[in-house]
Amino acid sequence: MTKKLFIKTYGCQMNVYDSERMAGALAPHGYAATDRIEDADLVVLNTCHIREKAAEKVYSELGRVRLLRDQRRASGDDLTIAVAGCVAQAEGEAMLERAPFIDVVVGPQAYHRLPEMLARRGRTARGVVDTDFPLESKFDELPAALTPVGPSAFLTVQEGCDKFCTFCVVPYTRGAEASRPAAAILAEARQLLAQGVCEITLLGQNVNAYRGEGPDGRSWSLGRLIRALAELDGLARIRYTTSHPRDMEDELITAHRDVPQLMPFLHLPVQSGSDALLQAMNRKHGADDYLRLVDRLRAAKPDLALSSDFIVGFPGETDEDFQATLRLVEQVHYAQAFSFKYSPRPGTPASLMKKQVREAIKAERLAALQELLEAQRRSFDQQSIGTVMEVLIERDGRDVGHKAARSPWLQIVHLAGENLRVGDLCRVEITGANPRSLSARLLPSPTVQRGRAA
Ligand code: SAH
Numbered sequence: 001m002t003k004k005l006f007i008k009t010y011g012c013q014m015n016v017y018d019s020e021r022m023a024g025a026l027a028p029h030g031y032a033a034t035d036r037i038e039d040a041d042l043v044v045l046n047t048c049h050i051r052e053k054a055a056e057k058v059y060s061e062l063g064r065v066r067l068l069r070d071q072r073r074a075s076g077d078d079l080t081i082a083v084a085g086c087v088a089q090a091e092g093e094a095m096l097e098r099a100p101f102i103d104v105v106v107g108p109q110a111y112h113r114l115p116e117m118l119a120r121r122g123r124t125a126r127g128v129v130d131t132d133f134p135l136e137s138k139f140d141e142l143p144a145a146l147t148p149v150g151p152s153a154f155l156t157v158q159e160g161c162d163k164f165c166t167f168c169v170v171p172y173t174r175g176a177e178a179s180r181p182a183a184a185i186l187a188e189a190r191q192l193l194a195q196g197v198c199e200i201t202l203l204g205q206n207v208n209a210y211r212g213e214g215p216d217g218r219s220w221s222l223g224r225l226i227r228a229l230a231e232l233d234g235l236a237r238i239r240y241t242t243s244h245p246r247d248m249e250d251e252l253i254t255a256h257r258d259v260p261q262l263m264p265f266l267h268l269p270v271q272s273g274s275d276a277l278l279q280a281m282n283r284k285h286g287a288d289d290y291l292r293l294v295d296r297l298r299a300a301k302p303d304l305a306l307s308s309d310f311i312v313g314f315p316g317e318t319d320e321d322f323q324a325t326l327r328l329v330e331q332v333h334y335a336q337a338f339s340f341k342y343s344p345r346p347g348t349p350a351s352l353m354k355k356q357v358r359e360a361i362k363a364e365r366l367a368a369l370q371e372l373l374e375a376q377r378r379s380f381d382q383q384s385i386g387t388v389m390e391v392l393i394e395r396d397g398r399d400v401g402h403k404a405a406r407s408p409w410l411q412i413v414h415l416a417g418e419n420l421r422v423g424d425l426c427r428v429e430i431t432g433a434n435p436r437s438l439s440a441r442l443l444p445s446p447t448v449q450r451g452r453a454a
């Protein structure tokens with residue numbers, strides 16, 4: 001008999017990738033994925049611990065899942081509840097104290113043990129917890145993910161972080177930096193291509209710190225890996241995220257110059273424009289280092305667009321520090337960006353710093369920063385009007401015959417095209433900019449179907 005699995009994913013793209021791998025690991029044990037929680041026999045919440053709000057969301061969702069289980073039990077059925085991801089890793093046993101109805105708590109490095117944990121739960125009175133960092137790599141143990149749903153897929157190449165920014169939980173929840181061997185990554189990429197994927201986003205918490213064993217026995221950098229991936233037949237687009245400015249090596253910058261499949265878009269978080277704050281954050285770079293790096297990247301790839309993460313209201317942030325952030329944004333001109341109010345996280349050095357910034361000031365600064373970033377995003381979209389570009393069809397649009405596609409710079413592009421299929425690459429001219437997307441007209445040049453010439 002088939003059991004139904006519902007996974008709810010919070011947080012970053014690595015959690016999205018991990019959720020697919022968990023579904024792949026549970027499939028041989030009789031679990032089929034469903035997107036209706038009401039039908040589920042097993043609910044997995046794949047959680048995020050990055051800010052307080054993200055972590056607290058999990059407990060409100062758990063409350064709802066528990067009610068669902070009560071209903072199930074009242075009708076003679078049952079429901080198993082598992083918590084995975086970074087909250088599971090950070091809180092471990094403490095989750096069972098706060099929510100004793102949880103069946104399984106599993107940290108990100110132990111997902112290959114999930115089927116065995118579920119079996120063990122059947123024999124124990126209490127929930128089962130595994131937040132080990134096992135010696136064996138989950139990547140070697142986990143079966144492949146289920147067939148990807150679209151033309152674009154994630155592929156984790158590196159996990160963990162050794163940077164220890166003073167505000168951040170990731171080094172504690174994901175552990176030390178570890179890179180997968182290049183051969184395993186190339187094999188997974190080939191499998192994705194065989195399943196119809198033509199765009200791959202390489203993932204890592206600090207992806208450009210990638211140092212994996214190459215098939216030649218040497219240590220490969222991310223730039224080297226990208227060059228090898230670019231040789232695979234049918235891989236039309238390569239992206240990677242998230243990078244640290246300190247790990248942006250020459251070999252990666254020249255890959256942007258030389259590899260046409262590497263998309264001209266880079267998420268390169270800077271967090272702040274103030275040197276004093278960057279130091280207090282332990283970012284290991286100053287504002288000028290970042291600006292010079294951006295110059296070098298743009299010299300190598302003139303149409304490169306940038307995105308970033310920002311934190312406002314980090315402990316000790318003065319008005320002057322914040323003005324420095326606005327100045328940096330003015331200098332870089334971002335195509336898009338994420339910005340957050342600083343959220344003190346348990347166990348991180350910054351949470352213990354004096355001079356925490358008042359909530360009202362955080363809110364004020366966030367609004368000012370977001371206004372500037374939003375204006376830059378709109379101006380970037382405006383500049384696209386009239387240009388010709390190749391877009392990747394991702395899904396059907398709202399109107400009949402319309403499609404939603406993705407530009408090389410990650411913009412959503414709407415166009416009419418009866419005969420286009422999901423996965424096609426086609427040339428368009430951008431005709432307009434809407435609040436959250438672009439409009440385009442299909443050009444009569446040959447469409448490349450599913451990553452291969454038609
Ligand atoms: N390098 C990581 C960063 C993860 S966190 C990656 O792979 O994505 C994403 C962003 O969340 C960070 O860049 C930072 O801007 C923000 N962030 C992290 N800790 C935070 C905190 N305590 N409060 C507010 N924002 C935070």
Ligand code: SF4
Binds near residue numbers: 170244
């Ligand atoms: Fe967190 Fe800093 Fe590592 Fe990014 S580089 S994951 S912000 S510690």
Ligand code: F3S
Binds near residue numbers: 085
């Ligand atoms: Fe969140 Fe963990 Fe990703 S804390 S951002 S899910 S690495």
